[in-house]
Amino acid sequence: MNAREWIDHRRHSIHVLRNLGLNKSVLFQNILEEIDHFCSALESYGGKPIDSREIITHSVSNIIYALVFGRRIDYNDPIKKQLDYHILQSSESLDLTGASNYMPWLSWLLAKTGLSKQHVAAKGLREVQKYVK
Secondary structure (H helix, E strand, C coil), X not given: CCHHHHHHHHHHHHHHHHHCCCCHHHHHHHHHHHHHHHHHHHHCCXXXXXXXXXXXXXXXXXXXXXXXXXXXXXXXXXXXXXXXHHHHHHHHHHHHHHHXXXXXXXXXXXXXXXXXXXXXXXXXXXXXXXXXX
16 A cells, blocks of 8 residues: 555544544543553463463454444453454454465365365354344
8 A cells, every 4th residue: 555545544544433423532542441451451460471362352352342332341251252252263264365365366276175264254254243233
């Protein structure tokens, strides 16, 4: 993406967020609140090594959830854990098939050999859509 496209994309994103009633102070407040919960969650591990993907996924999804629905969900909520699991599975599956965007014949080859995980991504996204509805 060149600089002009990036600027246009940014302007459009800000315009859409403002139309949804979000301004800088709302975004800032949601992010600060989530940072406090994120730091508390990290402290609860007592300095032990952890898989950071899970806790970062919880935090990022909570910021998005708070912006869309007006509140956050506790990290230990079973529905939240299930949603984050589906989001993580979908994103990992899409990483594997990302090369097919540049080589379209590769998606056909992966599907024929059974190595494609696009169905996993689609299933995970359907589960998230069920919750949002």
